[in-house]
Amino acid sequence: MSGGGRVLPIDEVRPAAFLGAASGCSDDRMQALRVVRWRLCSRRVAVAGRAYREILVILAIAMAMLGCATLDSVQPGAGGSTFEVRGRSYDAIWKAAVRVAGQSLTIVESDKATGTLRAEKGMGLATWGEVVGIFIRAPRSGAAVYTVEVVSLKRSQLQITGQDWTTTIISGMKAELDQ
Numbered sequence: 001m002s003g004g005g006r007v008l009p010i011d012e013v014r015p016a017a018f019l020g021a022a023s024g025c026s027d028d029r030m031q032a033l034r035v036v037r038w039r040l041c042s043r044r045v046a047v048a049g050r051a052y053r054e055i056l057v058i059l060a061i062a063m064a065m066l067g068c069a070t071l072d073s074v075q076p077g078a079g080g081s082t083f084e085v086r087g088r089s090y091d092a093i094w095k096a097a098v099r100v101a102g103q104s105l106t107i108v109e110s111d112k113a114t115g116t117l118r119a120e121k122g123m124g125l126a127t128w129g130e131v132v133g134i135f136i137r138a139p140r141s142g143a144a145v146y147t148v149e150v151v152s153l154k155r156s157q158l159q160i161t162g163q164d165w166t167t168t169i170i171s172g173m174k175a176e177l178d179q
Contacts, residue, residue, distance in 0.1 A: 076135040080151030081166045086144060088177050090115075090136070093146055097134045100172035105165065106133055121163070129155045132165045133170075146171065 085093050097117050101107055105119035116134035123129045133151040152165040173179075 001119075002060060006068060008093065039098055076133070076137070076149055076151070078133075078151050078153075080133070080135075080149045081170060082147055082149045082172070083179075085146045085148060085169055085173075085177060085179060088179075089147070090138065090146065093148065093179065096176035097148070097169075097174045100169055100176060101132065101134060103172070104168065121165070123155075130163060131155065134169060 006055065017166075094112055094115070098107065099112065101117060101119045105121050107117065107119045109116065109118040111117075115138075117134040117136075119132045121130045121132075131153050133149075135149045135151070137147045137149070139147070148170075150166045150169045152163075152169075
C-alpha cells in the first residue's frame with residue numbers, strides 16, 4: 001500500500017481502527033456514534049413491531065368476519081348425517097340423544113317437543129370449538145321409524161383442528177339404542 005499504511009488481517013479489523021485516534025475521533029465521539037446507531041436500530045425495530053401488531057389485528061378481524069359457526073348455524077338439512085331408528089319409542093331416542101351429547105359436549109338448547117338438541121364444545125388448546133345439532137324427526141305421528149340427523153360444524157371456517165362429532169354421536173346413540 002502506498003503512503004506507508006498498514007494492511008490489517010480481517011480478524012483484526014474493528015470499527016475503532018477506522019474511527020479511532022488515527023481518524024481524529026475521540027472516545028466521546030465514538031460513544032455518541034454508537035448511541036446514534038443504537039437509536040436508529042431500535043427505532044426500526046419499534047416501527048416493525050408496531051406494523052406487525054397492526055397486521056395481526058387485521059388478520060384477527062378478517063378471521064372473525066370470514067364466518068363463525070354459531071348454534072343458529074346448525075339447522076336440519078344442513079349437510080349432516082342421518083340414520084333411522086326402528087322399534088324404539090320417541091322418549092327412548094330422545095334420552096339416548098341427551099345422554100350421548102352430554103358425555104362430551106355442553107347441551108345449550110334442548111326442545112323435546114320439536115326434537116331439537118343443540119350442543120357445543122368450547123375452545124381448547126388447538127381448537128376454536130365446535131357446534132353440534134341433533135334433530136329427531138318422525139315421518140308422521142306415531143310412526144315406527146324415526147330419522148335422526150346429526151350436524152357438526154367447526155366454529156371457524158379457517159379452523160384446521162377440531163373434531164367432527166357426527167360419527168361419535170351416531171355411534172353412541174346406536175349403542176345406547178342397541179341398533
